[in-house]
Amino acid sequence: MYQLYDYVTSGNGYKVALLLHQCHKPFRYIETDILAGASRTPEFLELNPNGKIPVLVTPEGHVLSESNAILLYLAEGTPLLPDDPLLRFEVHRWLFWEQYSHEPFIATSRFWLHLPNAEEFADKLAARRPGGLKALELMERHLDGRTFLVGDRYTVADISLYAYTHKAHEANFSLENYPAIRAWLDRVAAQPDHLTIENKMNA
């Protein structure tokens, strides 16, 4: 059975849980309290020297990290990762864009706001705000008139971007002015075997 080391509110861990669930791959959820140092223990650093969740251990014992790389590994050979070279390129492009131009702004802001000492992060939050707005505006323009991010079909690009976009309000980014994003979020949530982030540890 797969074992997923993850932190309870993490969207990066949620991506992996959602994909495993939709691929009908059962997994054991191993809660890893990063605020209490659980991703800095010698045992955890043995799994991932980078000290970050999620970590996925496969039934064969392979240890995988970097959420979007895990998505590509698990989705290979499924309809969630197109074979066509250009469509596959587009999936890759969105996955790299997510990690560089979306996650550091929206996910990181959400993480700071959820900390007990959130008020100490006011300056940092303000500094990340323009990047988050730019990311949402780019998604809104792209999704206007499209069903999904790539090739009008549900792929791991949608899973990856869904994770933090659907919780953008918890990062103080309202989606009120982004109707195309909101309609896309609804389509993603309506996919067969959808799993909510709140249920990821009980899949």
Place this chain on the structure above:
Amino acid sequence: MYQLYDYVTSGNGYKVALLLHQCHKPFRYIETDILAGASRTPEFLELNPNGKIPVLVTPEGHVLSESNAILLYLAEGTPLLPDDPLLRFEVHRWLFWEQYSHEPFIATSRFWLHLPNAEEFADKLAARRPGGLKALELMERHLDGRTFLVGDRYTVADISLYAYTHKAHEANFSLENYPAIRAWLDRVAAQPDHLTIENKMNA
């Protein structure tokens, strides 16, 4: 012929130029002065709504962005991208790690230091320093005893990490205490058809 829109000192653009050169794919280099706003013109934003170089236009007219996604697209079917699922996963893992845990610290520091008003970035540079050191230490431990990053053969993971690591000194990160990294840099530079960053526009 391929057309590469790139900024003269960019390591992200260099990755693409180096791979094109090593795959014997001639390209036209289109200098894009991002400091003068050349990546913010309506024409450029038409190519890449994210307003970033590099952009690669293929001979068929396909417009590609996100440097590491371009590497994966160009390397498909070559020895630079392994077919084995686990080795390919490892390549992906390094590419995502590069964009999240290496580039924002080392490349961004180097970029600020190269600006005419570099002295205004002292606080930001200090804030990015621990992340850069952490990245180099992780690479040093991984490369100690290994020939290349993945599977002991030269892949696009090496190309991607080489781009900014070999210029780390220009970001004020000395490689003096990283002998495994320095030996690996030498091995990468000794690969057939290597192209230096200084020659990328004349390949």
